[in-house]
Amino acid sequence: MKKFFKNIGPGPLVAAAFIGPGTVTLCTLAGVNFGYALLWAMTLSILATVVLQEMSARLGVVTQKGLSETLRNEIKSPLLKSIIIVLILSAIVIGNAAYEAGNISGGALGMEKLFGTGKADVFGLELKLWPLLIGIIAFFLLYIGNYKIIERVLVFMVILMSLAFLITAILTKPNIPEVLKGMFVPQFPQKSILTIIGLIGTTVVPYNIFLHASLAKTKWSYKSDLQYARKDTVIAVVLGGLVSMCIIISASSVSFQDINNASDLALALKPLFGDYATYFLSMGLFSAGITSAITAPLAAAFVASGCLGWGSDLKAKKFRMVWIFILLLGVIFSSVGFKSIEIIKFAQVANGLLLPVIAGVLLWVMNKSNILGSHRNSSLQNVLGFVILGITIFLGAKTILSVFNVI
Known part of the structure; x- marks a missing residue:
């Protein structure tokens, strides 16, 4: 058991990254609007995430390099290299800066439900204090620079x-046979397609592919450690997917529709299941917010450092500058209640473009013998990878079209 816990590491960080307040809100809406019918989308998401994150972890352990570093070295065309690096930096660094305010705001929402609204008047400007506290906690942990x-x-x-x-x-006493049916029998209720896309898109996250490779090389140094990396990935991603399913199941128990986020769900559960449901949901929302508030700046720093050739020392000045910039933006925007809608739309478009590109590039890298040797992809891994690539292309197209209100 001691050895098992010693080798648990990057996987939970990846799970922490994809279960943010946005995921909690989307799962809440999926449960309220469609009951258990869309649980199968999470089952599909878990499988896709396990396949891609295993490749990412394997790349990090075997090569002792992150994905962005590998791309810089392997893409020989200067034009193609520049295009991919600009796309990656736009989607992940700017995108994570946009989403960071949402991560911190979500964590603060959980604190408000537990301890009340914390506000202060500073020079006539009303500031929220919980985002500041979450920002300080995240800053302290990241600045220590100890993985x-x-x-x-x-x-x-x-x-x-x-x-x-x-x-x-x-606590909501779910109907187990109906839950199992929802998990394994695909259903497409009316007006559910965008929610299905959202559930998959919020789990199969581009920046996690970069984050995982960088963390895996930090955690493990030998190819013999691959067995631990794989177990860590499967356990953490499946656990993360089950968390998302639990949110959908909880929201399915609410009979009325006037719910827009997890905070509303906490209020709706109170008369049905008492204060305990509200407390547990608020604790979950706080945890989801603070974990994403830490992993988003960390991922952006790894990506920027790899793309620009800075190295990936957690205590390096340039590495710290990236995550401090993103964390600071998130704290400021969430404290003053600023809604960066246009920036988030840009991030969604960039991520929609990036996900199929990164899935495709990852497959290309994972089949190169000069990089991975005998640890390159098997035929089965390639089949699964190309099926997922097809799904990511579909998701990317739908995301971009939905941002521009075409669908």
Whole structure:
């Protein structure tokens, strides 16, 4: 058991990254509007995420390089290299800056439900204090620059988040046969297609592919450690997917439709299941917010450092500058209540373009013998990878079209 926990690491950080307040809100709406019918989309998402994240972790362990570093070295065409690097930096660095305010705001929402609204008047400007507290916690953990400390804190928070949402789901007394049917029998209720796309898109996240490779090389140094990396990936991603399912199940128990986010769900559960459901849901929302508030700046710093050839030392000045910039923007925007809609739309378009590009490039890298040798993809891994690539192309097109209100 001690050896098992010693080798748990990057996986929970990846799960922490994809279960943010946005995911919590989307799963809430999926449950309220469609009941258990869209649980199968999460089953599909878990499978796709396991396949891609295993490739990413394998790349990091075998090559001892991140994906962005590998791309810089392997893409020989200067024009193609420049296009991909600009796209990656736009989607992940700018995108994570846009989403960071949402991560911090979501965590603050959980705190407000537990301890009340914390506000202060500063020079006539009303500031929210909970986002500032979350920003300070995230800054402290990232500035220490010790991977093991960050890992342990996030593993604890992921366990707390998982228990919170699992207990909330159990309190709602779900219909188990219907839950199993929803998980394994695809259904397409009317007006559900965008929600299905959202559930898959919020789980199969482009920046996690970069984050995982960088964290895996930090955690493990030998090819013999691949067995631990694989177990870590499967356990964490499946656990993360189950957390999302628990949110959908919890929201399915609410009979009225006037719910727009997890905060509304907490209020709706109170008369049905008492204060406990509200407390557990609020704890889960806080955990989801703070874990994403830490992993988003960290991922952006790894990506920027790899793309620009800065190295990936957590204590390096340039590395710190990237995550401080993103964290600071998130704290400011969430404290003053600024809604960066246009920036988020840009990030969604960039991510829609990036996901199929990164999935395709990852498959290309994972089949290169000069990089991975005997650890390159098997035929089965390639088949699964190309099926997922097809799904990501579909998702990317739909995301971009929906942003421009074409669908």
